[in-house]
Amino acid sequence: MKQRLAILGSTGSIGVQTLDIVRENPDRFEARILTANRNWEKLAQQAREFDADTVVIADKQPLRRRCAKHSRDTDTKVYAGEEAVAQVAAGGGTDVVVNALVGYAGLAPTVAAIEAGKKLALANKESLVVGGACVMPLARKRKAPVIPIDSEHSAIFQCLVGERAPVRRLIVTCSGGAFRDFRAEELANVTVEQALRHPQWDMGAKITIDSSTLVNKGFEVIEAHWLFGTPAERISVLLHPQSIIHSMVEFEDGAIKAQLGTPDMRLPISFALLYPDRANRPGERFNFLNHPQLTFAEVDRAKYPALDIAYDCLRRGGTAACTMNGANEVAVAAFLARKCAWLDIVRAIRYALERAAFVPSPTLADYAEANAEARALAAEFLQLKN
Numbered sequence: 553m554k555q556r557l558a559i560l561g562s563t564g565s566i567g568v569q570t571l572d573i574v575r576e577n578p579d580r581f582e583a584r585i586l587t588a589n590r591n592w593e594k595l596a597q598q599a600r601e602f603d604a605d606t607v608v609i610a611d612k613q614p615l616r617r618r619c620a621k622h623s624r625d626t627d628t629k630v631y632a633g634e635e636a637v638a639q640v641a642a643g644g645g646t647d648v649v650v651n652a653l654v655g656y657a658g659l660a661p662t663v664a665a666i667e668a669g670k671k672l673a674l675a676n677k678e679s680l681v682v683g684g685a686c687v688m689p690l691a692r693k694r695k696a697p698v699i700p701i702d703s704e705h706s707a708i709f710q711c712l713v714g715e716r717a718p719v720r721r722l723i724v725t726c727s728g729g730a731f732r733d734f735r736a737e738e739l740a741n742v743t744v745e746q747a748l749r750h751p752q753w754d755m756g757a758k759i760t761i762d763s764s765t766l767v768n769k770g771f772e773v774i775e776a777h778w779l780f781g782t783p784a785e786r787i788s789v790l791l792h793p794q795s796i797i798h799s800m801v802e803f804e805d806g807a808i809k810a811q812l813g814t815p816d817m818r819l820p821i822s823f824a825l826l827y828p829d830r831a832n833r834p835g836e837r838f839n840f841l842n843h844p845q846l847t848f849a850e851v852d853r854a855k856y857p858a859l860d861i862a863y864d865c866l867r868r869g870g871t872a873a874c875t876m877n878g879a880n881e882v883a884v885a886a887f888l889a890r891k892c893a894w895l896d897i898v899r900a901i902r903y904a905l906e907r908a909a910f911v912p913s914p915t916l917a918d919y920a921e922a923n924a925e926a927r928a929l930a931a932e933f934l935q936l937k938n
């Protein structure tokens with residue numbers, strides 16, 4: 553029987569690659585629900601190609617009318633608004649929810665999908681960074697499988713398949729982002745174009761900037777903690793510029809398992825959708841002789857303070873990581889809009905963390921408040937006008 557998919561964020565980098573997997577496996581998947589924020593043209597085109605049952609455009613006006621016009625000659629149902637994204641995540645008619653949304657907006661649909669007991673293929677790391685303490689216990693309670701799409705976490709997940717023994721250490725690899733080869737003093741004047749030039753991966757703008765600051769790697773440490781239950785002190789980050797080893801697990805007997813391959817997000821996406829099976833994917837096979845050197849180094853923690861800030865947030869728990877995330881989202885958007893410097897991203901995060909209220913055992917409502925406060929504090933620091 554075909555798996556019926558809801559692909560939240562189908563117009564983004566992960567969403568489009570998820571649809572590539574659907575295209576490669578027409579006998580195994582059906583894309584029933586597709587969502588976008590504003591890109592109604594791409595959404596309408598995807599809805600036609602995949603004969604989607606339902607589409608949602610999160611940003612309401614005037615896209616609703618135009619999208620509805622486009623889909624009138626198909627039978628596709630059209631909804632608008634952020635709440636509708638969470639509603640379709642929980643709704644009937646699908647087996648798997650692929651959460652490929654970016655940012656805090658992914659949290660409510662993650663919770664909704666889990667509440668409904670759906671299998672969740674999770675790319676939206678912010679769901680776990682912000683609300684892992686609520687999300688993972690809920691997933692256990694509802695017996696909803698959460699399978700990571702993020703390449704590092706997919707690698708760790710793949711290394712853990714079949715293992716029962718305790719883990720000594722998770723080793724999360726790190727390409728180093730756009731400024732890997734820059735000296736610290738060169739970072740003051742880096743441009744948006746430079747920051748968007750990731751050495752290994754072609755991704756959405758927000759995660760590419762997060763990779764340049766290593767906020768992304770910090771978020772991945774937090775994500776790994778929630779997915780695999782490993783404490784912060786047993787998760788390490790290792791610079792590996794070639795991005796061939798996607799991450800590793802060390803066991804108590806000293807054995808280390810790694811998952812390797814060419815950087816291509818379609819592999820972790822297809823693994824998340826088909827686990828415990830695997831797809832027979834087309835394309836060239838990995839050739840070790842083309843990659844004779846795999847190198848490793850320490851991350852420069854002074855050049856990339858965001859990594860230690862994320863570790864601190866993980867150790868503090870509560871709303872700390874939610875505050876970091878909210879401030880980061882505002883600062884990254886400001887940097888992309890050329891309203892602040894690259895170094896201001898981490899400064900805004902620090903400013904928000906120093907001033908925000910801290911709730912030690914938050915509810916989902918507390919996360920919403922912490923997110924709003926962090927966003928306001930970052931905007932204040934960056935002197936942004938609405």
Ligand code: NDP
Nearest residue numbers: 561563564565566588589590591610657675676677755756
């Ligand atoms: P993109 O920015 O490329 O795509 C984001 C998608 O979400 C788009 O469909 C966008 O719609 C939609 N969207 C954006 N904001 C909202 C909102 N407020 N409400 C509803 N929908 C919204 O992101 P990526 O695909 O790069 O990343 C998605 C997630 O996956 C992120 O959490 C990222 O960290 C994670 N990830 C991504 C990787 C990658 O290779 N791209 C690798 C590993 C993890 P629209 O097109 O209309 O703007």
